[in-house]
Amino acid sequence: MTQEQAPRKYRNVKTEVDGITFDSRAEANRYCELKMLQAAGKVDGFGIQPSFVLADGVRYRPDFIVCAGGHVWVEEVKGIETQAFKLKRRLWEERYPWMELRVIGP
Numbered sequence: 001m002t003q004e005q006a007p008r009k010y011r012n013v014k015t016e017v018d019g020i021t022f023d024s025r026a027e028a029n030r031y032c033e034l035k036m037l038q039a040a041g042k043v044d045g046f047g048i049q050p051s052f053v054l055a056d057g058v059r060y061r062p063d064f065i066v067c068a069g070g071h072v073w074v075e076e077v078k079g080i081e082t083q084a085f086k087l088k089r090r091l092w093e094e095r096y097p098w099m100e101l102r103v104i105g106p
Contacts, residue, residue, distance in 0.1 A: 012079070020048065027063055027077040030104055034064060043068045050074070054091040062101065073100040081105075 012024035022028040037043040046066045052074075054060050062074040078085065081103070092101050 024077065024079070026079060026104075030064065030075065030077050034066065037068075052092075052096065054088060054095050058088075058091065060088050060092060063104075073102055075102045075104050078103050078105045 012026075015022050015025045015028035017028045017031055020031070022031060031048070034043060034046045038045065044067045046064050048064060049061045050065045052060050052062075062076045064075040064077075066073055066075060076085070081089075089101060
């Protein structure tokens with residue numbers, strides 16, 4: 001970090017794994033966990049930052065979409081649940097009630 005860069009609001013550190021830059025170490029760690037779970041056959045597959053429409057003009061990009069045993073869910077890695085995320089979660093539950101939004105956090 002250079003002197004002119006201010007510390008990030010939530011103290012997250014961008015982290016690169018496999019040529020992919022994640023917004024935090026926790027998100028990068030979850031990616032590594034999902035890769036191991038897939039290699040072990042416990043997860044059929046996963047994707048990074050899929051895009052969903054929540055309402056007119058409101059898009060949501062959870063960190064991961066995961067498929068295992070015929071079930072599909074999305075995951076959001078959070079250290080803290082912000083007001084903006086709480087609103088998106090409520091919109092998610094209204095728009096996609098059949099797909100679980102799992103919060104992975106401390």
